Amino acid sequence: MRGKLVVGNWKMNGNMLQNQQLLDAIVPEIKTLGNMASAVCVPYPYLVMTQKVLQSTKIAWGAQNVSPYDLGAYTGEVAAEMLVDLGCYYVIVGHSERRALFGEDNQTVALKFKKAQSVGLIPILCVGETLAQREVGETERVIAEQLDTVVNLVSIDAFAKAVIAYEPVWAIGTGKTASPDQAQHVHAFIRNRLASHNAELASKIQILYGGSVKSNNAANLFSMPDIDGGLIGGASLIASEFISICKAAQC
Numbered sequence: 001m002r003g004k005l006v007v008g009n010w011k012m013n014g015n016m017l018q019n020q021q022l023l024d025a026i027v028p029e030i031k032t033l034g035n036m037a038s039a040v041c042v043p044y045p046y047l048v049m050t051q052k053v054l055q056s057t058k059i060a061w062g063a064q065n066v067s068p069y070d071l072g073a074y075t076g077e078v079a080a081e082m083l084v085d086l087g088c089y090y091v092i093v094g095h096s097e098r099r100a101l102f103g104e105d106n107q108t109v110a111l112k113f114k115k116a117q118s119v120g121l122i123p124i125l126c127v128g129e130t131l132a133q134r135e136v137g138e139t140e141r142v143i144a145e146q147l148d149t150v151v152n153l154v155s156i157d158a159f160a161k162a163v164i165a166y167e168p169v170w171a172i173g174t175g176k177t178a179s180p181d182q183a184q185h186v187h188a189f190i191r192n193r194l195a196s197h198n199a200e201l202a203s204k205i206q207i208l209y210g211g212s213v214k215s216n217n218a219a220n221l222f223s224m225p226d227i228d229g230g231l232i233g234g235a236s237l238i239a240s241e242f243i244s245i246c247k248a249a250q251c
């Protein structure tokens with residue numbers, strides 16, 4: 001049975017004081033929850049403080065990006081080895097903001113996925129279509145290409161230690177959520193595509209939904225058969241929202 005997972009993606013938000021307050025508020029509440037797992041993916045400079053606050057809790061932490069390169073002369077990059085050093089469990093790869101704003105193509109995302117796994121991190125691979133792509137019926141083609149590039153580089157077996165996040169670009173930060181049925185349709189497509197390589201593995205992989213998940217829509221989304229939790233942006237910055245979403249994930 002797949003457990004539910006809720007991951008906060010803080011994006012480029014926060015400061016020491018706000019982060020401390022947010023973490024202090026969520027830790028005691030999440031401690032009381034059963035049958036679900038949670039994590040926060042924070043900006044690099046706050047990984048140290050996050051590790052300090054979360055290390056004896058059941059909330060995991062991770063980063064939002066990683067270099068595809070090994071340690072060396074790559075000014076401004078952050079190596080996967082460094083994330084391990086800071087106790088990270090997860091790292092987000094291929095978020096649509098990185099694809100759209102920082103020119104990350106499918107191949108770069110696949111290389112980051114591979115590098116993250118090579119040091120034992122669990123990549124959270126983001127896939128999703130833009131509104132224009134959805135409107136011309138290209139959703140499945142786009143997502144298949146995003147997935148297949150990674151499968152071709154690392155092989156299907158690598159997905160045994162990965163999480164996928166379906167994030168329709170048109171739903172991110174817009175307040176427009178995919179309906180549970182729309183999301184379920186794409187989640188089932190993703191699972192079936194992986195199942196065509198390895199059915200057992202596909203039945204076990206967690207596929208999160210991301211895109212304007214809030215406390216008032218989380219339960220409906222999480223009740224769908226192929227939605228195994230959420231990747232939460234804006235609402236993960238508000239303690240009460242994040243806690244409610246985690247509660248909605250308890251099965």
Ligand code: PGA
Pocket residue numbers: 009167171172173174175210211212213231232233234235
């Ligand atoms: P959102 O972001 O919840 O603010 O829409 C989700 C994400 O980008 O991961």
